[in-house]
Amino acid sequence: METIAFIMANLPVIGQRMLEHVSLVGVSVGVAILTGVPIGILITQSRAWADRVLYVASVIITIPSIALFGILIPVLSLIGQGIGYLPAVIALILYAQLPIIRNTYTAIMNVDPALREAARGMGMTTLERLRRVELPLALPVIINGVRSAVVLNIAIGAIATYIGAGGLGTFISRGISQTDIRQLLTGALSVSLLAIIADYALLGAQRLMTSPGLRLR
Amino acid sequence: MIRLEQVSKHFGTMVAVDRIDMEVPTGAVCVLLGPSGCGKTTTMKMINRLIPPTSGKIFLDGKDTTGVDEVSLRRSIGYVIQQIGLFPNMTVEDNICVVPDLLGWPRAKSRKRASQLLDMVNLDPSVFLKRYPKQLSGGQQQRVGVVRALAADPPVLLMDEPFGAIDPINREVIQDEFMKLQAELKKTIVFVSHDIDEAVKMATRIAIFRDGKLIQYDTPDNILAHPVDAFVSEFVGSDRTLKRLRLIKVTDAMMSDPPRVKAEDTLETAVRLMDEHGHVSVVMVGPRGRARGVVRHEVARDLKGLVGEHQEPLPGIVNIKDDLRSAVSQMFTHGVTWLACVDDDGFYKGYITQKSITQVLGTTYRDR
Numbered sequence: 097m098e099t100i101a102f103i104m105a106n107l108p109v110i111g112q113r114m115l116e117h118v119s120l121v122g123v124s125v126g127v128a129i130l131t132g133v134p135i136g137i138l139i140t141q142s143r144a145w146a147d148r149v150l151y152v153a154s155v156i157i158t159i160p161s162i163a164l165f166g167i168l169i170p171v172l173s174l175i176g177q178g179i180g181y182l183p184a185v186i187a188l189i190l191y192a193q194l195p196i197i198r199n200t201y202t203a204i205m206n207v208d209p210a211l212r213e214a215a216r217g218m219g220m221t222t223l224e225r226l227r228r229v230e231l232p233l234a235l236p237v238i239i240n241g242v243r244s245a246v247v248l249n250i251a252i253g254a255i256a257t258y259i260g261a262g263g264l265g266t267f268i269s270r271g272i273s274q275t276d277i278r279q280l281l282t283g284a285l286s287v288s289l290l291a292i293i294a295d296y297a298l299l300g301a302q303r304l305m306t307s308p309g310l311r312l313r
Numbered sequence: 314m315i316r317l318e319q320v321s322k323h324f325g326t327m328v329a330v331d332r333i334d335m336e337v338p339t340g341a342v343c344v345l346l347g348p349s350g351c352g353k354t355t356t357m358k359m360i361n362r363l364i365p366p367t368s369g370k371i372f373l374d375g376k377d378t379t380g381v382d383e384v385s386l387r388r389s390i391g392y393v394i395q396q397i398g399l400f401p402n403m404t405v406e407d408n409i410c411v412v413p414d415l416l417g418w419p420r421a422k423s424r425k426r427a428s429q430l431l432d433m434v435n436l437d438p439s440v441f442l443k444r445y446p447k448q449l450s451g452g453q454q455q456r457v458g459v460v461r462a463l464a465a466d467p468p469v470l471l472m473d474e475p476f477g478a479i480d481p482i483n484r485e486v487i488q489d490e491f492m493k494l495q496a497e498l499k500k501t502i503v504f505v506s507h508d509i510d511e512a513v514k515m516a517t518r519i520a521i522f523r524d525g526k527l528i529q530y531d532t533p534d535n536i537l538a539h540p541v542d543a544f545v546s547e548f549v550g551s552d553r554t555l556k557r558l559r560l561i562k563v564t565d566a567m568m569s570d571p572p573r574v575k576a577e578d579t580l581e582t583a584v585r586l587m588d589e590h591g592h593v594s595v596v597m598v599g600p601r602g603r604a605r606g607v608v609r610h611e612v613a614r615d616l617k618g619l620v621g622e623h624q625e626p627l628p629g630i631v632n633i634k635d636d637l638r639s640a641v642s643q644m645f646t647h648g649v650t651w652l653a654c655v656d657d658d659g660f661y662k663g664y665i666t667q668k669s670i671t672q673v674l675g676t677t678y679r680d681r
Contacts, residue, residue: 208396208398210394210396210397210398211398211400211401213363213394213398214392214394214396214397214398214399214400215398215400216363216387217361217363217387217392217394217471218387218388218392218411218412218415218461218462219384219385219386219387219388219389219412219415220384220411220415221384224415228400228403228411229400229402232402233400233401233402307401307402307403307445308445309401309402309403309404309445309446309447310401310402312445312447312448
């Protein structure tokens, strides 16, 4: 009851934190798509490079988020950005790489070799093949990777408050330091709600963007 | 016309294709035949440079393909694969229009073409244009696969075991449809197969490969009648003479201008006619010449009266356009040694006997 009263009284602040959180996740995943998808496509050309890139991305995702934020502080201090929004976004971009690169790579590799041969035999260039055949076929799986990245980053984004990046994590950290169960619950509930909404929204986007011919059984 | 000159392909130290020389005349269907790993598919894929030749030259209509950009080369050659390879993300219409779109045809033109092509393979455009490949049966998919290769009207078609994945009943139907289409379009076709029956049915010329070498390149009838070595004769099968039955039409083995009687003729006339020709029976025709029945010598010689009163039903008839395979099958079915041959309208044109078939098949063996 107390928590509900707290939420009702602080709606504008919650809204602002929510926006900060969405901005952190949106920007980081946006950039991660722009880097991860091309990397995922490129590494389909070489098994050895694919193994290396996926290995590095897997290692990055195992670094505890607090530790990664910590590592970035001295590095980014050099340009006067040791704490705040920039290190948080950079860390989140790194975390988002694995799901996006891995799903892109797997999806392209799983395209039926017969389709690739048909495309080549009909005179498509590599780029035409990618645009007309491979990417449309891989798209549902790539979007699944983006969904994982978004949910992952919404969770990790809650920790970014410790380096002053704001977001919904602020309620959680204050709730802990002030032993205020209302703030703690507000933070936890809003982060969960955001994750659920984002996941369903992307699922809808995936349905819309997938060719009807692929949805058929 | 496609010409291969001393074309070879080496994969490392393995020689997949060894100095092939061959020429496929314009409008011909050339079937590359052989056991798996014999180099037939590699040879075909070198024509559109999906596999670059190690040495040798390939000419299309006299033009060396080495100098042609491989993407535009492939767009000018139709390509059909066994797995069909329709793009599941595209509608049937978009699949057919892939090459026209790559070539930058106006949309209206390519879409109209797609609709015409579907009609040609008996798929209703209003039903199928907007469907996706997964909504089609295997046979329908392969029909679309074939017309997709024809979309930009290429003079040359490469087909890699195109009917191999289709069940035997549908395969026959699609083969027949395709032959009808080809009779109209007269494309130059290189067709890879491992099925001798398919080759005999489709080919104007058959090329038999073994271990990367072209062993024999000839018409189907010559391949069956005169295999150059033990490998070829074993490959075409010990029943190769029976296979030749498919290649010869009834007209070629038929005795034309046969004696005939009408219902109002007397039996005496019939007997005299049979004696003259040394036959044991004679066909009775209707007023305008349609085959109606038969009078046998042993019946007619002891009786008096008219042919119409003593005729018996014909034991078997065969269309003059059928091949000898159907004729022989009819003979065995009805247990007879001859058949009356009629045209599409039922007019009596001649008769065919086991002896005449044996003679036709035997001619080529005696010639050599």
